[in-house]
Amino acid sequence: MFAFLKKLVAKVTGPSLLGRTERESESSIPMEKFLIVGLGNMGREYEGTRHNIGFRMVDALAASVNEEKGNATVWEDKRYGFVTRISVKGRQLILLKPTTYMNLSGNAVRYWMQQEKIELPHLLICVDDIALPFGQLRMKPAGSDAGHNGLKHIAQILGTQQYARLRFGIGNDFFKGQQADYVLSTFPPEEEALIPERTKETSAAIKTFCLAGIQMAMNQLNRKNKEQSLPSAPSSQGRE
Numbered sequence: 633m634f635a636f637l638k639k640l641v642a643k644v645t646g647p648s649l650l651g652r653t654e655r656e657s658e659s660s661i662p663m664e665k666f667l668i669v670g671l672g673n674m675g676r677e678y679e680g681t682r683h684n685i686g687f688r689m690v691d692a693l694a695a696s697v698n699e700e701k702g703n704a705t706v707w708e709d710k711r712y713g714f715v716t717r718i719s720v721k722g723r724q725l726i727l728l729k730p731t732t733y734m735n736l737s738g739n740a741v742r743y744w745m746q747q748e749k750i751e752l753p754h755l756l757i758c759v760d761d762i763a764l765p766f767g768q769l770r771m772k773p774a775g776s777d778a779g780h781n782g783l784k785h786i787a788q789i790l791g792t793q794q795y796a797r798l799r800f801g802i803g804n805d806f807f808k809g810q811q812a813d814y815v816l817s818t819f820p821p822e823e824e825a826l827i828p829e830r831t832k833e834t835s836a837a838i839k840t841f842c843l844a845g846i847q848m849a850m851n852q853l854n855r856k857n858k859e860q861s862l863p864s865a866p867s868s869q870g871r872e
């Protein structure tokens with residue numbers, strides 16, 4: 633009897649209508665959303681600097697996804713930052729480059745979390761790190777700001793250190809008292825040449841974070857770091 637009724641409904645509605653109804657039902661399911669924030673400073677004087685590697689990580693992610701789909705990346709000038717959206721296997725990723733300058737990054741993060749109703753576990757901050765040798769990548773679910781002004785302000789505004797961050801090592805080859813000049817300087821040619829390959833890895837890690845969770849993404853990066861042999865940047869500790 634059930635088979636007969638199914639055939640009867642198919643004759644009345646037609647297969648195209650049934651298929652369309654199913655597709656409409658699937659498309660009406662809201663996408664799981666993530667906020668991916670690249671930290672940096674706006675302005676030509678900051679382009680290409682070590683402190684802006686967070687911008688380059690989200691730029692690379694947007695470009696990789698859009699190129700696969702034959703789309704151009706368009707960043708919209710919105711409140712507190714430039715924003716673009718991409719989709720990865722049913723997840724919507726809102727990419728943000730704050731225009732607040734590094735020291736006030738938390739204002740942009742809070743606003744877009746509230747605007748898009750993003751839960752804390754779906755927030756990922758992409759940031760430079762002088763504690764890691766150049767090109768080394770680390771992802772953590774939480775942690776201290778380690779003196780990074782952007783992370784410090786985000787923790788202050790959100791009231792917690794319990795947010796994920798993807799750290800890109802920029803080394804620490806500077807004399808005592810010259811940290812600010814170092815992070816606001818550009819990469820030397822030999823390091824600049826390696827950045828596209830490293831940002832491919834950060835793009836893959838961010839996708840894994842959104843699709844499979846932070847533990848899987850951390851394992852992926854740890855495995856990559858063990859497989860690769862990166863030159864260690866000289867330590868600035870003790871230099872005068």
